Amino acid sequence: MAPAETALPPSRRPLWRERGAWLLLAFVALCYVPRLGDLTIRGEETRRALVAREMLESGDFVVPRVQGQPLLSRPPLQNWLIAGWSAATGQLDELAVRLPSVLAVAATTLLVFSYARGFLSPLGAFAAGLVFASLGQVVELGRFGETDALFTLFVSVSLLGWHAGFRAGWPRWQTWCLGYLGAALGTLTKGPQAPVYFVAGVGLFLLWGRCWRMLFCWGHLAGLALFVGLVASWQVPFQRSVGAGAGRDIYLADVGHRFLDASWGSFAEHFVAYPFELWACLLPWSALALVWNRPGFRQAVGSAWPTVRFLGVAIVAAFPTVWLPPGSRPRYFMSLYPCIALLLGADHRSAGPGGS
Numbered sequence: 001m002a003p004a005e006t007a008l009p010p011s012r013r014p015l016w017r018e019r020g021a022w023l024l025l026a027f028v029a030l031c032y033v034p035r036l037g038d039l040t041i042r043g044e045e046t047r048r049a050l051v052a053r054e055m056l057e058s059g060d061f062v063v064p065r066v067q068g069q070p071l072l073s074r075p076p077l078q079n080w081l082i083a084g085w086s087a088a089t090g091q092l093d094e095l096a097v098r099l100p101s102v103l104a105v106a107a108t109t110l111l112v113f114s115y116a117r118g119f120l121s122p123l124g125a126f127a128a129g130l131v132f133a134s135l136g137q138v139v140e141l142g143r144f145g146e147t148d149a150l151f152t153l154f155v156s157v158s159l160l161g162w163h164a165g166f167r168a169g170w171p172r173w174q175t176w177c178l179g180y181l182g183a184a185l186g187t188l189t190k191g192p193q194a195p196v197y198f199v200a201g202v203g204l205f206l207l208w209g210r211c212w213r214m215l216f217c218w219g220h221l222a223g224l225a226l227f228v229g230l231v232a233s234w235q236v237p238f239q240r241s242v243g244a245g246a247g248r249d250i251y252l253a254d255v256g257h258r259f260l261d262a263s264w265g266s267f268a269e270h271f272v273a274y275p276f277e278l279w280a281c282l283l284p285w286s287a288l289a290l291v292w293n294r295p296g297f298r299q300a301v302g303s304a305w306p307t308v309r310f311l312g313v314a315i316v317a318a319f320p321t322v323w324l325p326p327g328s329r330p331r332y333f334m335s336l337y338p339c340i341a342l343l344l345g346a347d348h349r350s351a352g353p354g355g356s
Helices: 019-032 045-058 077-089 094-116 122-134 136-141 148-168 172-189 193-208 218-242 244-259 264-281 286-293 297-318 330-344
Strands: none
Touching: 019 094, 019 122, 045 077, 045 094, 077 094, 077 148, 077 172, 094 122, 094 148, 094 330, 122 136, 122 330, 136 148, 136 264, 136 330, 148 172, 148 193, 148 297, 148 330, 172 193, 172 218, 193 297, 193 330, 218 244, 264 286, 264 330, 286 330, 297 330
């Protein structure tokens, strides 16, 4: 007789027992790892590598620096990961700079697959993970030492992790702490977009559903305390070292560049062109989004509709932050690609256990 564990529904089996999870990991390994170090360090990768090198040489892991001067571009979590791999291997090379991104893509793919098991069939969950890992822009940026892949992972942890706990009826403090953990790590990777996406998406979802008690509870305060504690554990010593102005600029300097060309013409041009640019970056799967306009789509997804609604709300809540600023690029919305990949799998052919 088979072990009792094999009789569990797919959403309850350990992830390591799922064939789909191993197939997705194999796909990521085959697509992202070969020839990872063939291309020379380029673009923003140079700054990530230089900051990591100076951290190792100076022993100062609080202030990102290049040639001894503070680099007020991004918080240092990615630099810490690069420096950690370099310290472990003794080499600061292309692999050290790019491996965190590849691992982040693999982890996000598994997160999408695991989350999807709660409302899609095994085939639908596998398809959602495969869609994310094979999106054109994910394949492009997931092989380079940029912050996009890491940031996508942590935003996904905040949104999908929170909703998985909400859907499964976890204790409220656990649900909120997991969500704010992802938001804090995203903040330490790229900046305030992570908590904005989390608070806006979850808040709008709860207000729409009139879940006032979930929004105003002690568990929510516990999550906020975790977020503040994690961010402050770096932010406080950083500001003591370089001042309050630098503490502000490291979050806002890059964001301000999106508004440098703020003429009405640039706003209008970006407003019209951006959805088409995003469509191109979601190839080869963007055409599947047409199913969302199909008559009866809500009835087709059946019991998965509550989860589909959450994913849609999360996307809608975040989209204005990239659609309105004229300097935004499609890559700035990559952190919501996992939600899009999940929606692409939510049709009547893949609907499974349901959602709540």
